[in-house]
Amino acid sequence: MLKTVGKNSIDNKYAVMENTVEQKYNKWIVILSVAIPLVVAILFGVKLKDLGFNVKPLSFLPPIYATINGITAVVLVTAVWAIKNGKQNLHENLMKFAIVLSVLFLGMYVAYHMTADSTKFRGEGAIKLVYYFILITHILLSIIIIPFVLITYVRALAGSFERHKKIARIAYPLWLYVAVTGVIVYLMIAPYYQH
Numbered sequence: 001m002l003k004t005v006g007k008n009s010i011d012n013k014y015a016v017m018e019n020t021v022e023q024k025y026n027k028w029i030v031i032l033s034v035a036i037p038l039v040v041a042i043l044f045g046v047k048l049k050d051l052g053f054n055v056k057p058l059s060f061l062p063p064i065y066a067t068i069n070g071i072t073a074v075v076l077v078t079a080v081w082a083i084k085n086g087k088q089n090l091h092e093n094l095m096k097f098a099i100v101l102s103v104l105f106l107g108m109y110v111a112y113h114m115t116a117d118s119t120k121f122r123g124e125g126a127i128k129l130v131y132y133f134i135l136i137t138h139i140l141l142s143i144i145i146i147p148f149v150l151i152t153y154v155r156a157l158a159g160s161f162e163r164h165k166k167i168a169r170i171a172y173p174l175w176l177y178v179a180v181t182g183v184i185v186y187l188m189i190a191p192y193y194q195h
Helices: 002-044 061-084 088-115 126-157 161-192
Strands: none
Touching: 002 088, 002 126, 061 088, 061 161, 088 126, 126 161
């Protein structure tokens, strides 16, 4: 009986600690989940040349940020393999690396669009429908994934691994889809870039 009471007391203590860590980060999750898409949308419409800056288009960036998307996909798959094989430290480091890659992608993506005009996809027929379906789902899910990634990360940080696992089952395929479709969108539109 005493063992059960002691165990429950320890479990309750950990639950309180988990909730405290999560509560500490909850407002940041909300702020970032709203601010990131909003700032990207605003900056996407800003052209540095229209503001009087004599900046050449950063046309070398799209293949770099497409490659970053590809690397992110590989890192995500490897991170899942790592955790399934009991390599928790490797999993943790790979997930941190995936977040860094996503931030790098975002910075380059915004920088490119602030210096260059948007490229129109000029394919015809069914391929045009495929392209826009992939592009639209990629963009929508890249917005939706932000709170999922942040919540998943914070739950791991809090040591709430069961709850971390539950949300990771949703976050992982969404994030992987965004990373892979980022590469596909680039490959489909690359022939139409102006150099």
